[in-house]
Amino acid sequence: MKMVKKYSVLMLCAAVGFSLAACGPKESTSAKSSSKGSELVVWEDKEKSIGIKDAVAAFEKEHDVKVKVVEKPYAKQIEDLRMDGPAGTGPDVLTMPGDQIGTAVTEGLLKELHVEKDVQSLYTDASLQSQMVDQKLYGLPKAVETTVLFYNKDLISEKELPQTLEEWYDYSKKTADGSKFGFLALFDQIYYAESVMSGYGGYIFGKDKDGSYNPSDIGLNNEGAVKGAALIQKFYKDGLFPAGIIGEQGINVLESLFTEGKAAAIISGPWNVEAFSKSGINYGITKLPKLENGKSMSSFIGVKSYNVSAFSKNEELAQELAVFLANEKNSKTRYEKTKEVPAVKSLANDPAIMKSEAARAVTEQSRFSEPTPNIPEMNEIWTPADSALQTVATGKADPKQALDQAAETAKGQIKAKHSGK
Numbered sequence: 001m002k003m004v005k006k007y008s009v010l011m012l013c014a015a016v017g018f019s020l021a022a023c024g025p026k027e028s029t030s031a032k033s034s035s036k037g038s039e040l041v042v043w044e045d046k047e048k049s050i051g052i053k054d055a056v057a058a059f060e061k062e063h064d065v066k067v068k069v070v071e072k073p074y075a076k077q078i079e080d081l082r083m084d085g086p087a088g089t090g091p092d093v094l095t096m097p098g099d100q101i102g103t104a105v106t107e108g109l110l111k112e113l114h115v116e117k118d119v120q121s122l123y124t125d126a127s128l129q130s131q132m133v134d135q136k137l138y139g140l141p142k143a144v145e146t147t148v149l150f151y152n153k154d155l156i157s158e159k160e161l162p163q164t165l166e167e168w169y170d171y172s173k174k175t176a177d178g179s180k181f182g183f184l185a186l187f188d189q190i191y192y193a194e195s196v197m198s199g200y201g202g203y204i205f206g207k208d209k210d211g212s213y214n215p216s217d218i219g220l221n222n223e224g225a226v227k228g229a230a231l232i233q234k235f236y237k238d239g240l241f242p243a244g245i246i247g248e249q250g251i252n253v254l255e256s257l258f259t260e261g262k263a264a265a266i267i268s269g270p271w272n273v274e275a276f277s278k279s280g281i282n283y284g285i286t287k288l289p290k291l292e293n294g295k296s297m298s299s300f301i302g303v304k305s306y307n308v309s310a311f312s313k314n315e316e317l318a319q320e321l322a323v324f325l326a327n328e329k330n331s332k333t334r335y336e337k338t339k340e341v342p343a344v345k346s347l348a349n350d351p352a353i354m355k356s357e358a359a360r361a362v363t364e365q366s367r368f369s370e371p372t373p374n375i376p377e378m379n380e381i382w383t384p385a386d387s388a389l390q391t392v393a394t395g396k397a398d399p400k401q402a403l404d405q406a407a408e409t410a411k412g413q414i415k416a417k418h419s420g421k
Contacts, residue, residue, distance in 0.1 A: 037064070037065070038063075038065045038066070038314050038317060039065065039066040039067070039068060040065060040066070040067045040068070040092040040093065040314060040317060040318055040321055041067075041068045041070065041090070041091045041092050041093075042056070042067060042068070042069045042070070042091060042092065042093045042094070042321070042325075043070050043071075043072050043077050043080075043090075043091040043093070043094040043095065044069050044070070044071055044072075044074075044095060045071065045072070045073070045074040045095055045304070046071050046072065046073050046074070047071065048071070048074075048334075048338050048340070049069045049071050050337045050338065051333070051334035051335075051337040051338040051340070052069065052325055052330065052334060053069075053337075054330075054333060055324060055325055055330040055333065055334075056069060056325075058324075059321055059324050059325075063317065063320075065317065067321065070091070074095045074096055074097065074304060075096075075097055075100075077091075077094045077095065077096050078094075078096055078100050078103070078104050078109060081094060081104075081109055081309060081311075082107070082109065085109065085309055085310065085311035086311065088311070090309055090311050091309055091312075092308065092309055092312040092313075092314055092315075092317075092318035092321070093306055093307070093308055093309070093312075093318050093321055093322050093325070094306075094307055094309060095142060095304055095305060095306055095307070096139075096304070096305060096307055097302060097303070097304065097372075098127075098130030098131065098139075098141075098301075098302065098303035098304070098305060098371055098372065098374055099130070099300075099302075099371070099372035099373065099374050099378060100374070101130065101131060101133060101138055101139065101305075101307075101374040102133055102373075102374045102375040102376045102378070103376045103379065104138075104307075105133045105138055106376050108310055109309065109310050109311075110138045110139070110307050110308065110309065110310055111138070111307075111308040111309065111310050111312065111315050111318075111319070112136050112137065112138055113137045113138060113139065113140070113308065113319055113322070114137075114319070115137065115140070115319070115323055119140075119323060120137065121345075122327075122328065122344055122345060122346070123140070123141050123343050123344060123345065124141075124144075124343055124344075124345055124348075124366070126301055126303075126366065126369070126370060126371050127141035127144050127301070127303045127343035127371070128141060128343075129211070129371055130301070130303040130305070130371040130372075130374055131303070131305055131307075131374075133374070133375075134212070135210070135212075138307060139305035139306060139307035139308075139322070140305060140306050140322055140323060140325075140326040141303050141304070141305050141326065141343035142304045142305055142306050142325065142326050142331070142334070142340070142342070142343065143303075143304040143334070143335075143338075143340035143341055143342060143343060144301055144302065144303050144304075144341050144342075144343045144362065144366065145269055145270050145271065145301070145302045145304075145340075145341065145362060146269065146299045146300070146301050146302070146362050146365045146366055146369050147191075147192065147195065147267050147268065147269050147288065147299040147300075147365070148267070148268070148269065148270070148285050148286065148287060148288065148299075148358070148361040148362060148365055149265055149266075149267060149285065149286050149287065149288055149289065149361075150258065150265065150266050150267075150268050150272070150276065150283050150284070150285055151264060151265040151283065151284050151285075151286070152258065152261060152263070152264055152265070152281060152282065152283055153282045153283060153284050154261065154281075154282050155261065155264040156171075156264045156265065158284055158286075161265075161286065161289075162183075162289060163289055163290060164289050164290045164291060164292055165183075165196065165231070165289050165290070165291055165292075165297065166231075166291070166292045167289070168182065168183040168265070168289060169183075169231075169234065169235065169240065171183065171264070172235070172240040173238070173240065175264060176239060176240045178239070178242075179262065180262045180263070181240065181241070181242065181257060181262060181263045181264070182240065182263070182264045182265065183235075183240075183263075183264065183265045183266070184241060184242075184245060184254055184257065184258070184263045184265070184266045184267075185235075185241075185254075185266065185267040186245060186250050186251060186254060186267070187232040187235065187236075187241075187389065187393065188245075188246045188247070188250065188386065188389045188390045188392075188393040189250075189386050189389065190204075190220075190381065190382065190385035190386055190389060191300060192267060193228070193229070193232055193385075193389050194298065194299075194300065195267070195288060195297040195298050195299050196228040196229075196231060196232055196291070196297060197224065197225040197228035197229060197232075198224075198228070198298045199224075199228060199291040199293070199295040199296070199297055199298060200223075200224035200225070200227040200228040200231075200291070200293065200295075201219075201222060201223065201224025201225070201227075202219050202220065202222055202224045202225025202226075202228055203219035203220075203222075203225075204218070204219065204220065204373055204378070204381055205217060205218060205219070205373050205375070205377070205378075206218075206219060213373050213374075213375045213377075215375060215377035215414055215418065216411075216414075218381075218407050218410060218411060220381070220385060220388075220403055220406050220407045220410065221400070221403035221404045221406065221407040225403055226399045226400045226403055229389070229392050229399035229402070229403060230399045232389070232392065232393070232399075233392050233393065233395070233399060236392075236393045236394070236395070237395060241393075242257070245257075246390060246393050246394060247390065254266055254268075255268070255272065255275070258276070258281065258283075259275075259276060259279040259281050261281065267288065269302075270339070270340075270341065270358045270359075270362055273285075273339065273358050274339075284357065285357045285358050285360075285361040286361050286364075287361055287364045287365040287368075288365060288368075296368040297368070298368050298369050298370065299365055299368070299369045300369065300370065300371070300372040301366055301369045301370060301371045301372070302372060303343065303371060304340070305326075306321075306322040306325050306326050307322065308322055326343075328344050328346055328347065331343070331344045331347060332344075332347055332350065332352070332353070335347075335352075335353055335359075336352065339356070339358070339359075341353070341358075341359050341362045341363065348363060376418060377414045377418050380410050380413035380414050380417065380418075381410050384405070384406040384407075384409035384410050384413070385406050385410070387406065388402035388403050388405060388406035389402070
């Protein structure tokens, strides 16, 4: 999730070519006739409308309606909906990051979806969970992404890849000379650092018995999180990470070092596949390494979804369109056009998808990953956690001191802004 920081995998009905009637809510003849001549507006992600072009045409023909597709950065669509929705110029269906769902529901921006259980069962548990708030469904998953390991095949072969983060530390010790590096990651950001901290028992929010997040239970500074942060600090303290990858410009420095052949491996995501391919670098992709305790490094699963605006005047038809766009057939077509990994279970082993090294890596990494928490309180985690990790990276504070402060700040902000929870 490069573009969504504040901002599980691959799923559908049974037959590949099933239609809306086979998978969506039951529709009466009168409902069809009442929708005739209607117009729906869909906000799709930038440069991704090609992925739903055929599906939109089929839906228009089936329902005798017009569907207008507008491209907008998906991480900003909720922001635009706050203004355009009440003004009557917003969408009927939009796409958004799963970690924004809780905030959007709290603000009354999304319609609850009422779809059959067999439709819900099409998707991986983690991806569907990202669309749930208080056990109610507010969207259908369209695509998933996780962080993965990119490595330069001209510098290190697949057989030579260290299997644990600690082994990558040892490899980097032998490789890093100030201008060239071994393994690099943006561990001064909780989005990436959580992969290490959670492997030792750290967590963002604990969960109640029903699986919902408990914002009063913050694990940012528990014993495991501190241990993970101490390991992270070693990479910086021992000069294995350049100072340039700390802070806002860190991501640009990290990517440049990799594409220029100055880093053997980095943690990034499928959003960089096209850019790295265009750079001409001979790279491979695999899941994240394990830790010395045998646990696999985790990652946040980013889920893109189709959601229905609370301001839609055609909510039933809009829901049908969301279901249709996210079905198996259309999810596979969208993958073929956009290379975004679908969230449909039955597509997990589809040959057309699994021939992609990136898709295989995302699929495998998802097994060890969890959705980014989608409750509004998550908004109070990012800044204090990142600030703490930057002080850890620069050696201005020890891990426990920094994380204690982050947890205290987050709790204070949650109490001030989300009272009553």
